[in-house]
Structures are given as structure tokens and as C-alpha cells.
Amino acid sequence: MRGLLYGVVGACLMLAGTATAAERADRLKLQEDHPTEYVVVKGDTLWDISGRFLQTPWRWPEVWEVNPQIENPHLIYPGDQIYLTWVDGQPRLNLRRGLRKLSPQVRVQPLAQPVPAIPLRDIASFLNDNLVTQDDVLQSAPYVIGGRNESIIAGAGDRVYARGMLVEEEAEQQTLYRPSREYTHPVTGEFLGYELYKVADVSVASVDGDVVTLDLDKTREEVRTRDRLLPSQSKRIQSVFQPQPAPEVESGVIIDVLGGVAKIGQFDAVALSVGEFEGVEPGHVFAIYKKGEQVKDPVNGELVNLPAERAGELMVFKIFDRVSYGLVLNATNVISVGDELRTP
Known part of the structure; x- marks a missing residue:
């Protein structure tokens, strides 16, 4: 032809x-x-x-x-x-x-x-702030034990103290994170990681044994005890992506919607159950398939699962070990947590 x-x-x-x-x-x-x-x-x-x-x-x-x-x-x-x-x-x-x-x-x-390649305003708050890490990294990170004058909350310009061994001893600029949620696979129940919410940018003033003195340079919220100290994420997200079909992944699903909204639609950011371990990269495009409903056969009474139907597409913009973030770029149906991810 x-x-x-x-x-x-x-x-x-x-x-x-x-x-x-x-x-x-x-x-x-x-x-x-x-x-x-x-x-x-x-x-x-x-x-x-x-x-x-x-x-x-x-x-x-x-x-x-x-x-x-x-x-x-x-x-x-x-x-x-x-x-x-x-x-x-x-x-x-x-x-x-x-x-x-x-x-x-x-x-x-x-x-x-x-x-830009995609509407960056819709993912701006997720580009460099949020972090998803494994349990061993979180548990080994130093944690805030208090501030000056026995204060338990602090803001920009204050000094606080953390206990533990620095992950990167030579890094003067570090970040305080607060665990916000635990990601598990909705089908297999497998633990995927902890999402950490950025609380403050800090400077390491001194280290005395396992006690770290921190000066709070910039805060998004009040710093509290148990906030975790990790090296600052220097890797920035590109504004231009090279879109390509995502690879076939096993049991890939949407596990959460970011930003506190209940329903998932166009230009919503979502968390996915696949990441760097599965070969996912920024720019990969997944087709979203809505789970088929379960109906009762009117003749014999059996429960029948209807086939999944395509409901939209998303592009991955940030990856972690077992989790990634994507932006829904097209939605032809209501999208929900648990919907499947396939190669488009």
C-alpha cells in the first residue's frame, strides 16, 4: 500500500x-x-x-x-x-x-x-520533594530527638539534634523527611517501600559521636521528633521526556493517587507498583486498563469477571527501586487504584 x-x-x-x-x-x-x-x-x-x-x-x-x-x-x-x-x-x-x-x-x-513535553505544573510538587525508599534505609537513617530549650517542634532558623550515623558523612547539606505512607502491592501484598515527605532543608553544624547538630535552613512544615535525616536529592527531573512504550511488567498496577484527591482523572499524578527493578524509566508510557466488574450469570448463577477495558494512558516521570510516579495524560473512563498497567 x-x-x-x-x-x-x-x-x-x-x-x-x-x-x-x-x-x-x-x-x-x-x-x-x-x-x-x-x-x-x-x-x-x-x-x-x-x-x-x-x-x-x-x-x-x-x-x-x-x-x-x-x-x-x-x-x-x-x-x-x-x-x-x-x-x-x-x-x-x-x-x-x-x-x-x-x-x-x-x-x-x-x-x-x-x-514542555507534558504539563509540568501538574507534577511540580513531586519532582524533587517526595522520596520512596526501602525499609532498611529508613530504619538506619538518623532521627530528630529534640531541639534547643527542650523544644519538640522547630522551624527555619532553629537548631535541632538528631541521633544516628550519617548516610553521607561529608554532605553538609541534607534533608529531613517524614514517613507519610507505606506502599504495598494491592494484589500480592508485597512491601514496595515507604514514601517520605520532605520537611526541611538542613545544614550539618557538627557531629559528636552519634549526635548530629542541625541548623534548619528552609522548612515546609514544623520539624518534629522522629523526622529522618537523609542526603539531599541532587538529581533533578528533566522537563523534556523521550516517550516510548513501557516494557511488559508482571502485576503492574496503580497503587495510589498523589495529592490527596479521591478520583483519578487526566493530569493526576499516581504511584505505580513498578520501578527501576522492573526496567521502568522516565518517559515510559503505560496503557491503563480498568478492572472488569464481577456480574452474576442470570442462567446458572455463577459469578463472571468481565474483561478489563482500556481507560487511558500515563507517562512515568520519576522512578524509585520498586515504585514510580506517573502522570495520567488521557482518561476515557474513571480510573481507580488497582487498575492494571500494560504496554500500550
Whole structure:
């Protein structure tokens, strides 16, 4: 079959396909109402733009690889125009840069920022603050025993004392965490890790035996006894992801919804029962399958489990050993804790 469209993703198009059934099943498909051109506006994300053209927006890197007209597809700015042309009967993506204002300083740079891959505002609070760790790490970390003048709570500018051996003795800047929840697999009951909530940034003033003196530099909440001291997380989360289908995982499910909301919908952050041990990486996209309901057979009275149905997609943005965080980017049905994760 000749002349197959390949579509635009985030600033892209579809791959041209040929004849085999396997290729036809795997080829990228355009949206039925896709535009022939689009002008990027402030607030867009690459996922949004991709979804205007492609039925599978997480596959936009495949399109970039075969469209060398875009030198750096991650750097797409408001005002840029994406449009399609045809060469020898095949579609091609072209990018026409919009007018950009430059700062009148010695160091000249664009005032406009490139559009992000996904809406970062929805995951900002989870990028570097929360931490999921194993039980042995938590139990061995020093813990706050009190403050000056016998105080049991403290804030920024105060001094507190912790007891235990530092995980990294040479690190002057460290972080106090508070265990917020324990993650277990809802199906197998397996322990997956403790989620730790960041309480304060601290400086190590001195160490005397197993007593550590800490100065509180910046606090999110009042520091209390039993808060745990761990090295600061220096690894920052990238704002641009390389989306790709997630690997097949065994018993992968949503185990929690972050941020205190009850129902899971588009742009909610969720915790997943898979992580680095299962080969999951930031940018991996999972299809979400809602568990089928259990109904009673009206003829013989047996209980029958209905098949799971696809309810949306999510992209992983932060990983730990046995747990990861993902952002729901599309929801076609109500999503719940316990819903399955599959390769899209």
C-alpha cells in the first residue's frame, strides 16, 4: 500500500507504511480531523500538539527520527508554525520559526521558553520533594530527638539534634523527611517501600559521636521528633521526556493517587507498583486498563469477571527501586487504584 500518512507528533508526522499486516498494525495513525498546519501557543505541550495529529502521541520520537527538517524538536516555541508538505507523494513536516523578541542585555537569549513535553505544573510538587525508599534505609537513617530549650517542634532558623550515623558523612547539606505512607502491592501484598515527605532543608553544624547538630535552613512544615535525616536529592527531573512504550511488567498496577484527591482523572499524578527493578524509566508510557466488574450469570448463577477495558494512558516521570510516579495524560473512563498497567 503506497502513499500512507504518517502523522505529526508534538511537532511531527506519521511514518509511511508498506504492505505487511504487521507493519499496517504497527504504523502510526493520524487523527481523522488532523490539521494541515498549527501555530504553537503559550500553554501548549508536546503531548497536546502530538495529539492533534497522532492517535498515539507517545510515539512522537519515532517521527522526529525520520524528519530531519526539525533540528531540535524539543525546542519548539510559542509562535512557531508546524505545517505539512508533500514530497514525491509522501508527507513531510516543516517548522517555520515565529518572530522572537530578544533581551537587550549583553547575554542575549530568547524570552520565550520552549513548550514542555507534558504539563509540568501538574507534577511540580513531586519532582524533587517526595522520596520512596526501602525499609532498611529508613530504619538506619538518623532521627530528630529534640531541639534547643527542650523544644519538640522547630522551624527555619532553629537548631535541632538528631541521633544516628550519617548516610553521607561529608554532605553538609541534607534533608529531613517524614514517613507519610507505606506502599504495598494491592494484589500480592508485597512491601514496595515507604514514601517520605520532605520537611526541611538542613545544614550539618557538627557531629559528636552519634549526635548530629542541625541548623534548619528552609522548612515546609514544623520539624518534629522522629523526622529522618537523609542526603539531599541532587538529581533533578528533566522537563523534556523521550516517550516510548513501557516494557511488559508482571502485576503492574496503580497503587495510589498523589495529592490527596479521591478520583483519578487526566493530569493526576499516581504511584505505580513498578520501578527501576522492573526496567521502568522516565518517559515510559503505560496503557491503563480498568478492572472488569464481577456480574452474576442470570442462567446458572455463577459469578463472571468481565474483561478489563482500556481507560487511558500515563507517562512515568520519576522512578524509585520498586515504585514510580506517573502522570495520567488521557482518561476515557474513571480510573481507580488497582487498575492494571500494560504496554500500550
